[in-house]
Amino acid sequence: MKNDKDQKEKCVNAIAVFIGGGLGSLVRYLLSILFSSGAGAFPISTLISNVISSLILGLVFSFVPTNIKSQSPFYLFCAIGFCGGFSTFSSFSLENFILFKNDGYYLLFFNIVLNIICCFICIILGYKIGKWI
Template sequence: MGHGLTSVLLVALGGALGGMGRFAISNLLARYLGKAFPWGTLAVNASGAFLAGWMLGSLGIASAPSPLWLFTVAGLLGGYTTVSSFSLQTIELWQGGQQLRASVNIGATLLLGLTMVSIGWLLSGASLPGATL
């Protein structure tokens, strides 16, 4: 099996597992917290950002991604996090007359995502570029 095919299979396997995780967590949170706000999507995007930051700090970015990077970041986290669900849920809130909830979803997703990726990066033992602590 060629290197290119192996890479595609690693991303595909990770993506399938990540998508199943997103589905399970989103449904679980919707069941317990209700569907008035997309808590599940916010939770998976925030936790995925944290894990992506941690992986980036731990593995770095190489010119040729490692099999671990392909499986976890490109596949698993790529399938786990979701911009499409975030976008659709935000539009649904807006069109349903819930402009404040739609705006909170946008702000919370961006701020929480950036915060979580930074925390993940820092917890990996790496320091943020340009940061002095």
């Protein structure tokens, strides 16, 4: 009987990650349309999605007790699924390469520093807000 329960739980968890990832990817796509920028321009949509994803991840991390994070469908939906689909490290890296290739060294430096600092601050902020709520 326990095996059936474990299988059902794994299925629910996989579905939570799948749906969260799809929603995160969709929101990321819509954001890229809303804030589209050409090659060599500052990639604002990536910065926005990374910062918002970091804030959400900090909030979720503060809500779910450490001992059940990997088993919680809510955590898996939000953190692994939605934030995984919404945040964009590979896009961030590609956009940095494009800035580098186009000799946009100042924008490249600004983009890297801003993403790292803003995302780290938003993780802290989200965590503190979650603990305050």
